[in-house]
Amino acid sequence: MGKKVKKESETPCKETLQFEPLPVEAKTPATVVLLLSCPEEDILVKACEAIHKFAEKGDENKVSLLGLGALEPLCQLITHTNKLIRRNAFMALGIMATNGDIKSALKKIDVIASIIDKLSLEEDIVVHEFATLCLASLSVDFVCKVKISDNKGLPPLIQLLSSPDPDVKKNSLEIIFNLVQDHQSRLALHELGGIPPLLELLKSDFPVIQHLALKTLQNVTTDTDTCNTFREEQGFEKLMDILSNMDFRDLHAETLQVVANCLSDSKSLQLIHKGGGLTRLMESVLTPNLPEIQSNAVKCIARVAQSSENRKLLHEQNVEKVLVELLSVADISVKTATCQAVSVMSFHLASKDSFRDLDGIPAVVQLLNNESLELKEAATQALSNLTHSNQLNAFAVYEAGGDEILVQQLYGSCRRTVSNSAATLGNMAGQEVIRCSILSHGAIQALVEPLQSTDTQVLINTTLCLSVLACDTEARAELQSAGGLHPLVNLLRSYHKEVLHHACLAINVCASDVNTVAEMCQFGALEMLQEINLSVNRRSRFSELAMISLLNFNLSVKYSLTSHLASTDIISDGFYDVGKARAGQRIQTLEELSKQPVNEHQQIIVVNTATGKNKKDDKQKNETQPESPTEKPWKMMDDVSLQLLVNKAKKFILPLSDEREQCAALARLVSEAMGGAVEMEKLHEFPWVLHLSELKFQLRSNVVPIGLISRGIYCHRALLFKCLADCIGMSCTLDRGEYSRAWNEVLLFNGNPSMNERSSQPCRYIVDLMHQPGRLLTANTPAAVQYQTI
Incomplete structure (x- = not known):
């Protein structure tokens, strides 16, 4: 058997648990x-650094990252505890936020509070740069501006104006500029001590910062307290x-805007003036300079001159001399700028x-x-203000040949120039020699x-x-022949209050000739x-005056609409009584009425004395207006009977010395011509209706000459009395009542004129033409009221 080997332990050592570092190599932005x-x-x-570099390459990359x-x-x-991560994240986010799509996406993410939290002075300066870059992009939007303000973004931004980094200054300044478009932010900037650092930035080596500082100051100095600080x-x-x-001439235009704000307040202007500031400004205006700078300097003066107190102080500084030199x-x-300044200063007398x-x-x-159209506009505006309520200046313009040039300006294409020229000519035309x-x-x-x-x-x-110009017959005739009456009348359709008022005023002036009145009525x-006069909102004293003026030259319409003719309203040939018209009703002409078929309506009573002169005038008129081959010109029917009555009145009544006798005798003449006296109780038996119907049938016309009426009542007799009275120069009125009633009122002195017993004041009488012809009824007595009413 072999030697027994010792079995290894199954528990690994600590070193075997450690993972060897693996270098990450990302090849796609998705991976990053x-x-x-x-x-x-x-x-x-x-990863943040890689995204920053990728985003820097263009908008397409930014959108891809989104x-x-x-x-x-x-x-x-950007809120990570690791400073390096935080910095790189801000760099990536700041670069991406400059894209419009990303800016919109950022608005939906509640990130503004987190960005503002990193604006503290302890934070890395790179974070400041890209955090402010991000806020600068967002602060253009109103909702974002509100969020920046609500999250107390203004105090750290003001602190960052003193940052050693120019990019941080520029971004912070851009955010503040966007914020101070709002009034509350302007006040807050002042309260937080934002003015000194803004002034310090005027010394910047970077023009973009200087321009932004001036633009921000231009906004904040509109507030009085800020101006004081x-x-x-x-x-x-x-x-x-x-x-x-002159090295800063690219800043001069914006600088002058801030100067104008500082000087617009009269108290500030006086304090600056005491320190010699106003004198320095005048000198800078006159110093041969770049035209753009001089132009802006004069515009600054024009802005300063908006208040009456400032105009007074500028006048004391002889600003007029400066402006005249600049012309x-x-x-x-x-x-152009100088003319605009002259316009404003001209409000000071x-x-x-x-x-x-x-x-x-x-x-x-x-x-x-x-x-230059712009210069013409400014020059005409200056002349308009210079000549307003100043006749000496108007004469100076006239002596310089200005009236002729101004008339030519009325044909110009610039509306403001046309308007100013018309105003100036109107100011000048008050003097007759200039008007001519x-x-x-x-x-x-x-x-x-x-x-x-x-x-x-x-x-x-x-x-x-x-x-002002159309105050004589020749001028009005020229306006008529030039076709000016039609567009003038059309202005009555205007709902612009001032246009309507002035149109009525012009119509009132033009309504001084029969011809112009007739043509305006045709239109x-x-x-x-x-x-207009029935409208609560549109009527005015101007429209009422124009209406009266037109009616004074068209007594037929006046009587129909108002039921009254004054003693100064003299009836002449062509007058006709069509009856009382309803409010707003168009009154047809006598020619139109004469062409209507006979009807059962009220007859139209016409006055025509048929003198030889009238016939001659008609002949001349027909010669100047050739007869149409299809339609003969209308001619009013002669009234020989009326002419006979006129002759009688002149022969028998005019020679009477006493006014009362004249009045009574004329009343009897009228009564005899129209059927004599009629008792009140038998008035219903008087056949006047049948008589007039027969006349209409005989004449085959609704128009009846008054001299042909031999059975007439109140309305016919009162009209005849007024007609005859006007022919012999006797003063009386003509008034219409209800139900065919009409009467004449006369003014007579009481007492005996030969004995010098006349009363100092005349009395008003109603002339009885029906029941006791020649009787004079004291006005407003029961007898007079009974005569006037049923």
Whole structure:
């Protein structure tokens, strides 16, 4: 037997339990993403580093990693206890967050609190860089901004503005800029002491940081308290140092925006002025500089001049002299900005005079000839403000030949230029010599096209200008011949309150001639004004005034709508009574009514004295308007009977010296012509209805000449009395009541005129034309009321 061998122990030693290190070589991103869930720290460090490098290569790689599920494990690893893992995870996450798709995915993961937690100063500076990079991408979104604020992200971000790393500064500043778009964050930044570090960043060697700091300051200095702190920290002085340094000219535009904020508050402006800051600003404006800088400097002045207190202080600093000098600068942008500043400063009354005394007005007028549309707009706006309520400035524009150039601007393509030009011409036309000059340059014709604009300010200024220019017969005739009445009337359809008001005002001015009134009525002006005046929201004193003006030249419509003609409303040939119209009803013309077939409705009573002059006028009218081969021109029926009554009134009543006798005698003449006195009790027996029906049948027309009526009652007699009274110059009214009632009211003095016993005040009387013709009934007495009503 062989020697017995000792059996080995079945329990392994400790060394045999150890696993030899296995080098991992991942060839696909999917493998690396899987390694992000590995418990071994060395592998996590390498996996995060690999993902960072892969993501750096482009957006396609970033999106690929998102699809492989890398985002959530990375968000967990940024809170890892191992600093190296944390750093590499932040580097990967920060790079990935710059992609839009990943940014959207991150918004759904509650990661902002974890990122903010790692912004403490004890954390690695690389973590700061990529954590702020990630937040910078997210802070563009409103919801993310709210989360950053709610998680108290602003205090550590303000601390990081002093970081030694420029990337950390830049990222932190970008986040703060996004946050301070919100008012609460602006206040919080100030309370947390964010102004000094922002000012310190103006000295940065990196332009991107300087620009971001200025943009952030531009936002936060809109708050008064922040402005005060900014001033206490010598912020304004630091801004002026930038403006005076040509090496920083790329910062000047944004610097001036902050300057404007600092100066917009009148208290701040005064304090800065005491320290010489305003003088430095004026000097920088006039210093031969880059045009862009000068332009922005003038825009800054314009912004400062928005308040009346600031305009006063700028005026005391002779800002007008600076602006007038800049009007001669060659650069278009500087001139444009200067005109805009002149516009704003012109709200200060003393400044208007200063611009005129410094010969600034001719300089602005000359700019109207420039080809730049933007400059023309700014120049016309400046002239509009300069001439508003200032006749001396208006005359200065006229002397510089501005009225002719402004009329040409009305044909321009820029709506603001057209609007400003119309406003300026309207301001100037208050002086008769200037108005005549404006009209001689064809202003009326030029205003017709702007009347059809869709721009409300163009319409407002055009109608205002028209209201001033169309105050004589020739101008109104020119407007009519130029086709301007139709678009003017169409503006009554506008629901814009100011446009409607000014259109009514222009119509009121144009309603001073029979011809213009007739044409406006053809275009439906009366009907539209009726509708407007029935509307609670649209009616105004302007629409009522326009309506009255139109009715004063169309007494037939006036009487139909209002049932009243004043003593100053003189009836003439062509007047007709169509009866009381309903509110909003269109009143047909006499020609339209005459062409209708005979009907059972109320007759239309017409006035036509049929004088030789009328016949001659009709003949001339027919010669100027050739007869249509298919339709003969309508002609009103002659009324010889009415002419005989007029002759009688002139022969027998006009010579009477006493007004009462004239009134009574005319009443008796009217009564005799229309069937004589009728007792009140027998009024129902008076055959006036049958008589008028017979007349309509005989004439084959609904239109009946008043002289042919031999059986008339209240409404017919009152109309005839008014007609005859107007012919002989006797004053009376005509009023319509209900149920065919109408009456005339006269004003007469009591007492004997030959004995100088007249009372000082005249009395109102109603003239009885029916029952006791010639009787005068004192107004408002029971007898007068009985005469007026049933």
